């Protein structure tokens with residue numbers, strides 16, 4: 520059941536500090552790697568969101584022992600050979616990461632299984648993953664030759680391949696690398712643009728050897744992973760909503776603690792700086808092969824920017840909230856080279872343009888992005904989330920600067936990546 524929520528903030532200012540919850544991409548991978556590894560893996564700072572719980576659920580059905588105690592998770596496994604063939608269908612919920620990475624993992628296992636996701640996942644393209652995996656010898660049955668779930672997987676022996684990626688996608692790269700763990704010989708993945716590299720970093724953290732030179736990744740099959748301790752940084756994609764809120768809500772100053780600062784994810788910080796936002800980064804540290812730090816943001820007078828090219832994969836999930844930021848910047852912001860937005864939880868180009876227009880923004884869709892003119896005062900309205908967490912949170916942050924209330928049609932979808940979003944927001948609204 521979907522429940523709507525009315526958001527009515529009377530000219531707030533935002534003050535205080537937030538500890539940003541765990542990174543979704545790294546939380547998924549910590550469970551996957553823990554399940555593949557031999558021994559016990561302990562995870563600290565795990566994101567207990569709907570998507571990450573879908574990953575845990577899939578591995579539990581494969582017989583992996585996983586215990587969750589808030590943000591602390593332990594995974595006990597004797598490696599993939601000890602997994603049991605699941606007697607139920609593996610349900611990946613709304614999670615593209617779970618679905619695509621599981622396809623890579625299960626392709627080279629010794630078991631048969633079936634994967635299905637929710638209504639949104641059933642429309643998201645899987646051939647980008649199943650095609651290269653088939654080149655490795657994988658066996659899938661799914662609608663339109665493995666394009667859509669449900670997909671049945673017959674685990675089999677795989678061969679290493681050399682694969683030039685047609686799109687910048689960490690999910691495609693990760694699915695191939697995870698399959699490569701069980702493949703004979705070397706696998707080489709060549710990226711067009713560098714996408715998030717958490718899989719490469721975590722492979723090293725679990726004791727594997729991987730070579731990354733510019734956009735070429737080389738990985739030898741047959742390596743054994745060993746259980747370890749993983750500290751999950753806060754998710755910069757979640758922090759992004761409060762970074763933008765701090766910049767656009769008058770008289771605000773916010774500190775976001777424990778934010779992952781992996782260079783493949785920090786495109787939003789580059790854009791905020793280019794648009795004149797006041798941000799400072801302190802307390803840099805390294806945990807489990809990932810950079811972290813605290814970010815302070817203050818209300819700023821913003822100017823427009825062009826967001827394109829190799830910046831896009833470094834901020835792909837932040838584009839909805841950056842579009843809202845651009846409505847408050849002077850001049851024309853152009854977002855291009857972002858066709859990938861069309862195959863996310865919903866078509867995020869159409870969703871962002873439709874919903875921000877309802878609030879009075881000057882915004883139009885292009886074939887590969889959008890154009891936004893600002894600054895524009897926004898008014899209230901009834902907004903659709905399309906069941907997409909990032910559209911829901913963009914609408915919620917927009918409501919902080921609208922002249923009247925904003926209603927969102929589905930509050931629950933936000934729990935896909937940020938279950939305590941509204942609780943945290945309430946603590947900083949003054």
Ligand code: SPQ
Pocket residue numbers: 543544545613614615616617687688689690691693714715835836859863864909936
């Ligand atoms: O997991 P899912 O549903 O694909 O989630 C999204 C999101 O907005 O949270 C995308 F819709 O993030 C992806 C991201 O866009 C997570 C991800 C990863 O963990 O590897 C990589 C990106 O996707 P892609 O297709 O570019 O590889």
